[in-house]
Amino acid sequence: MLQGWVIVVTSFAYLGLLFAIAYYADRRADGGQPVITSPYIYSLSLAVYATAWTFYGSVGRAASDGIGFLPIYLGPTLMIALWWLVMRKILRISKRNRITSLADFVASRYGKSALLGGMVTVFAVIVIVPYISLQLKAISNSFTILVQYPEIVMPVKIGAAPLLQDTALWVALILALFTIAFGTRHLDAAEHHPGMVAAIAFESLVKLLAFVAVGVFVTFGIYNGFGDVFARAAAEPKIAPLLTPLEGVAGGYASWVWLTILSMLAIMFLPRQFQVTVIENIDESHLKKAIWVFPAYMLLINIFVLPIAFGGRLHFPGGNVDADTFVLTLPMIEQQELLALLVFIGGLSAATGMVIVETIALSTMVCNDLLMPILLRLKRLRLAERPDLTGLLLGIRRGAIIVVVLLGYLYFRLAGEAYALVSIGLISFAGVAQFAPAILGGIFWRGATRRGALAGLLAGFAVWLYTLLLPALARSGWLPIAFLEQGPFGIALLKPLALFGLAGLDQITHAMIWSMIANIGLYVGVSLAGSQSAAERRQASVFVDVFRHESGGARFWRGTASPRDLYLVLARFVGAAGADSIIGEYARSRGMAWPSEQLVADAEFVHYIETQLAGAIGSASARIMIASAVKEEALSLDEVGAILDEASQVVMYSHRLEQKSRELEAATAELRAANERLKELDRLKDDFISTVTHELRTPLTSIRAFSEILLADPEVELGERVRFLGIITRETERLTRLINQVLDMAKISSGRADWQMTRVDVREVVADTLARMSQVFKEKGVHLVEQLPEATPPVLADVDRLIQVLLNLLSNALKFSPEGSGRVVVSLRISSGELRIDVRDNGPGVRCEDQPYVFDKFWQAGDTLVAKPPGTGLGLHISRQIVEHFGGRMWVESEEGAGAGFSFTLPLAPA
Amino acid sequence: MKSGQRTPRLVALAILGCLLFNYPILAVFNRPASFLGIPVLYAWIFGAWLALIALMAYAVERDE
Numbered sequence: 001m002l003q004g005w006v007i008v009v010t011s012f013a014y015l016g017l018l019f020a021i022a023y024y025a026d027r028r029a030d031g032g033q034p035v036i037t038s039p040y041i042y043s044l045s046l047a048v049y050a051t052a053w054t055f056y057g058s059v060g061r062a063a064s065d066g067i068g069f070l071p072i073y074l075g076p077t078l079m080i081a082l083w084w085l086v087m088r089k090i091l092r093i094s095k096r097n098r099i100t101s102l103a104d105f106v107a108s109r110y111g112k113s114a115l116l117g118g119m120v121t122v123f124a125v126i127v128i129v130p131y132i133s134l135q136l137k138a139i140s141n142s143f144t145i146l147v148q149y150p151e152i153v154m155p156v157k158i159g160a161a162p163l164l165q166d167t168a169l170w171v172a173l174i175l176a177l178f179t180i181a182f183g184t185r186h187l188d189a190a191e192h193h194p195g196m197v198a199a200i201a202f203e204s205l206v207k208l209l210a211f212v213a214v215g216v217f218v219t220f221g222i223y224n225g226f227g228d229v230f231a232r233a234a235a236e237p238k239i240a241p242l243l244t245p246l247e248g249v250a251g252g253y254a255s256w257v258w259l260t261i262l263s264m265l266a267i268m269f270l271p272r273q274f275q276v277t278v279i280e281n282i283d284e285s286h287l288k289k290a291i292w293v294f295p296a297y298m299l300l301i302n303i304f305v306l307p308i309a310f311g312g313r314l315h316f317p318g319g320n321v322d323a324d325t326f327v328l329t330l331p332m333i334e335q336q337e338l339l340a341l342l343v344f345i346g347g348l349s350a351a352t353g354m355v356i357v358e359t360i361a362l363s364t365m366v367c368n369d370l371l372m373p374i375l376l377r378l379k380r381l382r383l384a385e386r387p388d389l390t391g392l393l394l395g396i397r398r399g400a401i402i403v404v405v406l407l408g409y410l411y412f413r414l415a416g417e418a419y420a421l422v423s424i425g426l427i428s429f430a431g432v433a434q435f436a437p438a439i440l441g442g443i444f445w446r447g448a449t450r451r452g453a454l455a456g457l458l459a460g461f462a463v464w465l466y467t468l469l470l471p472a473l474a475r476s477g478w479l480p481i482a483f484l485e486q487g488p489f490g491i492a493l494l495k496p497l498a499l500f501g502l503a504g505l506d507q508i509t510h511a512m513i514w515s516m517i518a519n520i521g522l523y524v525g526v527s528l529a530g531s532q533s534a535a536e537r538r539q540a541s542v543f544v545d546v547f548r549h550e551s552g553g554a555r556f557w558r559g560t561a562s563p564r565d566l567y568l569v570l571a572r573f574v575g576a577a578g579a580d581s582i583i584g585e586y587a588r589s590r591g592m593a594w595p596s597e598q599l600v601a602d603a604e605f606v607h608y609i610e611t612q613l614a615g616a617i618g619s620a621s622a623r624i625m626i627a628s629a630v631k632e633e634a635l636s637l638d639e640v641g642a643i644l645d646e647a648s649q650v651v652m653y654s655h656r657l658e659q660k661s662r663e664l665e666a667a668t669a670e671l672r673a674a675n676e677r678l679k680e681l682d683r684l685k686d687d688f689i690s691t692v693t694h695e696l697r698t699p700l701t702s703i704r705a706f707s708e709i710l711l712a713d714p715e716v717e718l719g720e721r722v723r724f725l726g727i728i729t730r731e732t733e734r735l736t737r738l739i740n741q742v743l744d745m746a747k748i749s750s751g752r753a754d755w756q757m758t759r760v761d762v763r764e765v766v767a768d769t770l771a772r773m774s775q776v777f778k779e780k781g782v783h784l785v786e787q788l789p790e791a792t793p794p795v796l797a798d799v800d801r802l803i804q805v806l807l808n809l810l811s812n813a814l815k816f817s818p819e820g821s822g823r824v825v826v827s828l829r830i831s832s833g834e835l836r837i838d839v840r841d842n843g844p845g846v847r848c849e850d851q852p853y854v855f856d857k858f859w860q861a862g863d864t865l866v867a868k869p870p871g872t873g874l875g876l877h878i879s880r881q882i883v884e885h886f887g888g889r890m891w892v893e894s895e896e897g898a899g900a901g902f903s904f905t906l907p908l909a910p911a
Numbered sequence: 912m913k914s915g916q917r918t919p920r921l922v923a924l925a926i927l928g929c930l931l932f933n934y935p936i937l938a939v940f941n942r943p944a945s946f947l948g949i950p951v952l953y954a955w956i957f958g959a960w961l962a963l964i965a966l967m968a969y970a971v972e973r974d975e
Contacts, residue, residue, distance in 0.1 A: 067952060074932050077960065081925035081967055085918050227948020234943070234950075243950045244941050253934040260932065291921070292968035299960055306953060 004147050007344065011143075014345050015178060015352070021202050022182040022195030029194035036194045036201075036282065039289035044201035045276045046294045047208070049076065049267060050301055051354040052138030053131075053425040055207055055347050058302070060324035062309035066242035071256055072429075073302050075263030077295040087268070087277065088287060089443050093546045094278050098615035101361055102274040102435065103369040107620045109442040109543050110450035111536035114620040117369035119454070120435065123461050124271050124365060125404065126469075127431030128358055130424040132408030133415065135351035136175075140168035140412075142328055142347050146340060152329050154322055172409040175355050176402045183360040184397045193360065197280050200357060203349035208301055210346020214327055215304020217339060218311045222330070226307060233310040238317075242310075258509040262426070265433040271361035272354060279361075355405065363400035368618025371396055376624045389572045393617065415476055426508050427468045434460035434515060437523045445527075446544045450536050452527030460519025463499075467511035471496045561601040566609045569625050573616045582612050691858045695738055695873070699731035741874040745857070748881045755885070759794040759909050760802060762835050766828055769806045773814075782814055782822030789828060795835055796909040801882045808875040809839040809902050816843030816900065833908060834888070840901040846894040854892055855880045879904075920970040924963060931959045 025035050036042070054072075061069040090105070099105045103124065107117030144167065145153070182195045223229045233239045267273055281287075312326030321329055328347070331339040372393075437460070438453040474484050474496075487495040497507060499514050532540065563583070571579035580594070586608055587594035599605065606626065614622035706724040710716060716724070747753040770786055777784045813824045825840045846854055853859050858873035880890045883904045890904035930936060940955040947954070 067956065070956060071932075074928075074956075074960065077963065078925050078928040078932070081921045081928065081963075084921045084971070225948075227945075230945065230948060230950055230953075234945075240943075244943050244952060253937070256937070257933065288971045291971045292964055295960075295964045295967065299957070299964060303957065 007143060007146055007341070010341060010345065011348060014348065015174070018199045018202065018352075019178070019181065022199040024195075025198035026182065026185065026195035029192075034194050034282070036197050039283075039286040040293060041198065041201045042281065042283075042286040043290040043293035044204040044297070045197045045280065046273070046290055047204035047297050047301075048200050048272055048276055048353045048357050049270070050204070050207065050298075050350060051131075051425075052135050052347055052351040054301070055211060055350040056138055056142070056324045056327055057425060058305045059309045059312065059326045060322070062242075062305050063313055063323035063326065064242075066244075067306065068256070068259075069305065070302065071259035072263045073298040075260040076267035076298060078260065079264040079267050080291050080295055083287060083291060086440070086443070088284060089546060090268075090278055090439075091281055091284050091287070093443065093543050095281075095284075096546060096611075097542065097619060098611045100279065100368055100615060100618050101365045102269065102271050102439075103365040104614075104618045104620070105274075105278075106435065106438050106442070106453065107369060107618070108614075109439075109539055110448075110453050111533055111539050112619050112623045113450050113454075114369070114373035114624075116450060116454060116457075117365075117618065117620045118373065119457060121362075121365040121370040123431070123434070123457070125362055125407075127428050128271060128362060129404065129407045130411050130415070131428040132355055132358060132405065133410075133412035134424050135355050136168045136172055136408055136412050138347055139171045139351045140166070141325070142344050143167050143171075145325055145328055146332070146344050149332055149337070149340065150335065152321060152332060154320070154325070166413075168412055169409055172405050175352060176359070176405040178352070179356045179359050179401050179405070180398045183356065183363070183401065184394050192280060192282065194282075196356065196360065197276065200276065200353050203353040204297070206349040207346045207353075208297065210342045210349075211301055211327070212304065213339060214331060214343055215308060217334075217336065218330055219304060219307045222311060222315075222334060223307070229307045229310050232314055236314065239310060239313050255506045255509045258512050259426075262429045262433055262508065262512060265436045266429040269432045269435045269439065270358075270428075271365070271432070272357040275357050275361035275364075279364075355408075359401045359404045362404050363397045364618075366400040366404075367393060367396045368621055371400075372617050372621040373624060376621055388575065390575050393573065423472060427472060430468055430508060430511055430515070431461070431464050433512065434464055434519055437516075437520050441523060442540075443543055443546075446540045447527055447532070448523070448540065449527045449530050449532050451530050452523045452525070455526040456519045456521075456523025459522045460515045463515035463518045464511060467496050467499060467514060468507065471507070561606055563599045563601045563605065566601055566606065566626075567595075569628075570609055570613060573613060573625075583609075688857065692742055695858065696735065699735045699738075703728050703731045703735075738874075741878060745874055745878050745881070748878065748885070755801070756798045757796050758799065760797045760799055761792065762795055762797075762802070762837070762906065763788055763792045763828060765799060765802055766806060766826065766837065769803055769810070770826060773807070773810050777814060777824070780814060780817070780822065781820040782817045782824055785823065785825045787825065787827035789830070792828065792830060792835055794909045795886070795906045797886045797906060798882075802886075805879040805882050805904070806837075808879045812875065812902070813839050813841040813843070813900075817841045818843065830908075831905075834905040835908065836903060836905045838901055838903045840899060842899040845896045845898055845900045846892055847896050851892055851894065855890070876902075917971060921967065924966055924970060927966075928963050931963065932956065 028035050058069050058072075093099070094105060097108055099108060103117045103120035106120045107113050110116050182199065183193060185195075219226060219229060223232070230243070234243060268277070277290075308326055308330065309323065312321070312323060312330055315330060315333065316326075328340060328343050331343060434457060437456050438448075441448045442453070470479060471484055473479050474481055484495070484497060486492065493500055497503075497510065499510070502510060502513070505513070567579055567583055570582060574582065583599075584594045586605065587599055592599055610622050610626045613625060616622075617625070706728050710721065710724055744753075767786070767788060770784065774784060810824070810826070814822075817824060821842075823842050825838070827838045827840075829836055850859075855876050857877050859876070883890045883906070887907045888905040890902070892900060892902050894900040937952070937955075940952045942951065944951050945954075
């Protein structure tokens with residue numbers, strides 16, 4: 001009964017059922033009652049991981065490697081345990097930034113770099129297209145085999161069939177139309193495809209059911225349970241080694257480990273997995289169920305792989321039946337028509353599920369991250385000015401779906417049965433593993449830069465191309481095989497399968513080691529060597545700190561825009577109705593109406609529009625569109641730094657505080673010093689007043705005493721009376737002189753003295769003064785010697801004050817010179833631009849310890865308590881102040897017992 | 912409320928899984944013997960896998 005038409009009708013009936021499910025789910029979602037709210041549907045949709053490669057290929061691999069196929073399914077279990085840490089973060093980031101694909105995620109993380117997004121897209125297409133052709137091959141082969149029932153004939157070499165009779169072509173076209181029908185029905189700003197997810201979950205159930213059915217049939221129908229299958233396999237010398245495969249057949253533990261790592265990365269970074277896990281996720285908490293339901297699914301679908309593989313080997317010992325077809329050929333040879341049909345449908349679900357999700361993911365990437373950024377930049381197209389671009393977007397995506405599927409077909413047609421197709425599953429895994437450093441690094445390492453990601457991706461991908469894809473092509477005969485055996489240009493070190501002489505590993509392990517070294521090495525190295533732009537730093541913070549920032553990156557924006565302009569931009573991509581509802585929702589959440597004048601295009605609003613737009617056309621394109629609508633003022637690196645590192649500002653403030661308090665301390669110290677000085681001055685003033693009053697009281701006391709004697713006793717003799725009156729007169733004169741000098745000194749110190757500065761001939765003044773004093777000296781018998789030059793240059797001084805100084809010095813000298821033998825020398829000379837006048841006597845001199853004090857106020861030579869020396873003690877002090885006022889100096893040179901010499905200088909008057 | 916423990920528990924399970932499905936533990940079971948008619952390597956991997964999934968389900972669901 002298994003004629004061709006039965007199979008075709010069944011297949012179309014199945015596809016029709018899928019479409020009905022998708023249509024129903026979409027309608028329910030549009031009506032606001034989505035059916036995919038169950039976490040089990042989410043978990044089942046993840047099982048799109050199990051493709052035709054799993055459905056048919058696992059058994060094929062197990063038939064030659066034993067349990068060596070299993071790491072591909074153990075890896076996801078180990079990885080998914082880490083998802084609560086890793087995937088939850090990716091989910092949160094993607095939701096907040098409206099990420100639309102894997103390429104968008106990478107581009108967005110590294111400063112919304114269109115270059116990076118485009119590169120990831122191109123790589124993804126190169127990696128995935130052969131994988132799609134593998135699915136086409138599976139469908140076409142299984143159909144060809146089933147049609148031959150009850151004969152078991154392996155399909156002939158493809159390419160022999162004429163193009164229009166090639167099943168694979170029709171399969172490809174039907175799948176493309178199918179994908180377009182529920183992948184691009186309309187443009188959704190959230191990029192959700194609830195219908196597709198429901199259909200994929202259903203397909204997962206079908207393929208699991210089909211595979212388990214075959215497994216149960218083989219294990220319990222053909223054989224008597226697991227024990228029987230394994231016992232018979234162990235009895236067969238050719239099969240027995242497969243039971244303990246880890247040394248030898250499967251390539252040992254190294255390849256086991258690397259396959260595990262590879263599948264751990266593939267479960268996250270295959271574009272279709274990213275699509276169902278991240279983009280189609282509607283509720284973060286669904287992850288909780290998926291963490292155990294999905295591994296359980298993997299376990300179930302793998303339990304019967306080895307029994308089927310061994311059963312096949314036992315049934316077809318000749319090796320003329322391809323082990324990849326055991327799943328189908330075992331029911332066929334046992335005449336189980338319905339089971340065979342179910343297996344075919346199961347394989348069809350595995351293959352179609354993969355193709356549908358993968359092409360939707362790729363078409364989104366090609367549209368949002370490759371074509372739109374280029375088209376929007378081409379000024380000639382004036383795309384940015386068109387009112388409605390929704391049609392264009394949908395057109396590009398539909399075109400991309402057809403192109404991707406047909407590329408898959410083309411590869412299938414060209415590669416045929418060749419090695420390049422059979423091994424492509426693992427080669428694709430190794431390819432998508434190259435995205436891992438940029439993405440995982442990007443969500444945990446803030447310092448990763450765009451250049452680092454570019455360099456790492458390029459290097460990793462280049463090594464992948466060189467060590468995996470090129471050898472595959474060479475083995476298919478598209479490149480000279482010498483390229484593999486001798487290395488390019490005969491350079492043995494560059495042999496693609498033993499790069500730099502690293503031999504003895506299987507191909508995948510070898511390629512993973514070198515590509516990961518290149519990828520991670522450059523990613524980390526270049527990131528560390530360079531620095532981030534402002535946009536990169538902002539995005540790094542948005543990604544890495546996603547659990548900390550609650551409201552995205554809105555505060556990092558500065559610029560001006562009108563809500564109307566933003567509305568128009570949004571409407572171009574999601575339609576006027578979509579834009580109205582999106583902005584309306586925003587306005588409502590802030591208690592405003594739309595359209596209204598209240599709404600202002602602040603940073604938050606612009607950010608909201610950009611994220612919504614990113615949901616439709618990807619973050620890089622959205623960036624370009626927003627930039628065209630708003631006048632954005634670039635944030636300088638410094639500003640962003642300042643915003644991000646608020647902590648550093650606090651540090652700065654505290655630095656300033658410290659500095660201020662240090663300044664304050666310094667000021668306090670100065671004030672304290674000033675205060676000390678004031679206190680000192682106050683004390684000096686008190687001293688001065690007490691000294692002056694003491695000086696005044698001495699003469700007053702004697703005047704009063706003698707006056708009282710004269711008053712009380714009128715009988716005092718005339719001689720006595722004259723003597724008393726003489727004393728009174730002298731003391732009065734002394735009093736007058738003292739008061740005059742105190743006044744004089746006060747005048748000079750306070751600067752109120754009246755100075756009559758003129759050009760003075762000092763020689764003349766000295767000569768005059770000496771002449772005036774000569775009589776007094778003669779009376780006391782003191783010899784006055786003058787040593788004056790012929791002439792001196794003039795100085796600027798007050799003549800009367802100068803005479804006062806000279807008189808003071810001369811009378812002091814006279815006072816202390818011994819009577820009769822005294823000798824006073826007055827000399828005048830010019831030395832180093834100054835006039836110098838010396839007055840030397842040969843009296844008792846000034847004691848060494850007294851010399852610092854002779855110019856102090858009221859200092860007097862000798863013991864004032866015993867004998868009151870003549871003079872007030874103010875003369876020298878006043879003299880020195882006068883000389884200093886003229887700009888000169890006055891000092892004393894003396895040795896005790898050898899006379900004293902007082903000298904002063906006067907600066908010469910300017911010419 | 913105790914969801915703070917969920918992440919470390921799951922990470923620990925991932926590490927445990929890496930140990931169970933790796934050299935040298937795998938080497939212990941990589942020998943031609945059988946357990947209830949099933950080769951020990953096969954029995955070990957599927958048994959440990961099942962246990963791991965059960966533990967993961969327990970770790971992720973118990974706080975609900």
